[in-house]
Amino acid sequence: NVYRGEGDGELKRIATAEGRVFVDEGLREGVRYRYAVSAILGEGETPLSEPVEVETAPRPQLEGVDPLPPDRLILTFSEEMGGSAQNPSAYELFDLNAVAGARSPLRPSSALLVTPFRVMLTFPGKALRPGGVYLIAVSGLSSRKGAPLGEASVEFRIPGEPKPPSDLSLMIVHPNPVCVGRGTTRLIFDHLPPGTVISIYSMDGSPVISLPPAGPEGRVRWNLMDSSSNPVPPGVYIFRAEFEGKVRSGKVAVVR
Numbered sequence: 001n002v003y004r005g006e007g008d009g010e011l012k013r014i015a016t017a018e019g020r021v022f023v024d025e026g027l028r029e030g031v032r033y034r035y036a037v038s039a040i041l042g043e044g045e046t047p048l049s050e051p052v053e054v055e056t057a058p059r060p061q062l063e064g065v066d067p068l069p070p071d072r073l074i075l076t077f078s079e080e081m082g083g084s085a086q087n088p089s090a091y092e093l094f095d096l097n098a099v100a101g102a103r104s105p106l107r108p109s110s111a112l113l114v115t116p117f118r119v120m121l122t123f124p125g126k127a128l129r130p131g132g133v134y135l136i137a138v139s140g141l142s143s144r145k146g147a148p149l150g151e152a153s154v155e156f157r158i159p160g161e162p163k164p165p166s167d168l169s170l171m172i173v174h175p176n177p178v179c180v181g182r183g184t185t186r187l188i189f190d191h192l193p194p195g196t197v198i199s200i201y202s203m204d205g206s207p208v209i210s211l212p213p214a215g216p217e218g219r220v221r222w223n224l225m226d227s228s229s230n231p232v233p234p235g236v237y238i239f240r241a242e243f244e245g246k247v248r249s250g251k252v253a254v255v256r
Helices: none
Strands: 002-006 012-015 032-037 052-055 062-068 072-077 091-095 110-115 118-122 133-142 148-157 172-174 187-190 197-202 207-210 220-222 235-243 246-255
Touching (some): 062 133, 072 133, 110 172, 118 172, 197 220
Antiparallel strands (some): 002 032, 032 052, 062 072, 072 118, 091 133, 110 118, 133 148, 172 187, 187 220, 197 207, 197 235, 235 246
8 A cells, every 4th residue: 555645744645555666756846755665465554664755856847038138038947947948839928019919929049047946038139129128938848856847927128228237147058058060150258337347367266368348238248358369278267357346257168
């Protein structure tokens, strides 16, 4: 006999298994379950085994959308996302300002997992217009633990006059790792407040280069050269972003 309980609740018999393997279906996401078994001997039953605990992966949620006009969106999820999050066909953008019959979906040209919880979508052309109202629909995604997202959508508005970021909280670095020789020759620090200074260091703390401050577009590009205009060797580097006394740092990898 197989017994199951939720959390610290009572163990109740849910099935009689004839073999050594039992598959429990229909479990809810993000729930802790306890299981115990007993053996049937004639007309009797042995005492329950010591319970074992398992916890199902929580279902991921689409928590927010950060527009980066004119062509990018940052989606934030509640759970670490898997490789399916980098499939552009999982996303559809609808322009709610368009006439109802003309609201054909626009798919992104790329989807990049910039952190385990955040995906950057890039759309062709200047898809996000100031003052526009849009809906982003997501389907077919799974978390890193395999829990399905199902279908989700969020409606959002683009401000009439896009404002530059006021802090480093939405800064993204892409591509990371940067693989030289696959058509990529630079690393981009994106969505920065104007005036942000990016400095690059080797892993032992030696300075490599200090890049020009971010301009109005909020973007800094590193051409993978050091301060003497020599290509940096492959390896892991530390970046340091500073704006108005606030600092954010991280690591980037260069592959040649």
